[in-house]
Amino acid sequence: MSYGNVVREELxxxxxxxxxxxxxxxxxxxxxxxxxxxxGAVDAKTKELIALAIAVSKECDGCIAAHARGAVLQGAEPAEAAEAIGVTFLMNGGPATVYGARAYAAFEEFYAARDERDRSPASQAGQQLAP
Known part of the structure; x- marks a missing residue:
């Protein structure tokens, strides 16, 4: 199921x-x-992971989609996203297990799309593709 792009399109x-x-x-x-x-003192990737974790705690689907995509664009790896989401379980309890799963699904969706772009002939030819 496509989570991140569905939410982005809906909004x-x-x-x-x-x-x-x-x-x-x-x-x-x-x-x-x-x-x-x-x-700045904190790199952009870490800031996007923080924003993703806060989006889970705030139970905001649009924020989750935006910051899952942002984290991927900043170079975050699935293990980093999973650990950032894991902290929300501590801070937000049960609801974080629901919204955390949504966040991880969105992250995986955007991460897979990034991998597809990286394997495309245009990307291999050195052309920059739009996110």
């Missing part, structure tokens, strides 16, 4: 409509997002 239209209704708010949030996830 695409209503998010676009709200973004058009309040563009300044979205622009401000984009700046906050970019600043918070930028590499």
């Amino acid at each position: 695409r239209k209503p998010t676009r409509e709200l973004r058009h209704a309040i563009p300044g708010v979205y622009e401000g949030y984009r700046h906050l997002h970019d600043a918070a996830l930028a590499a």
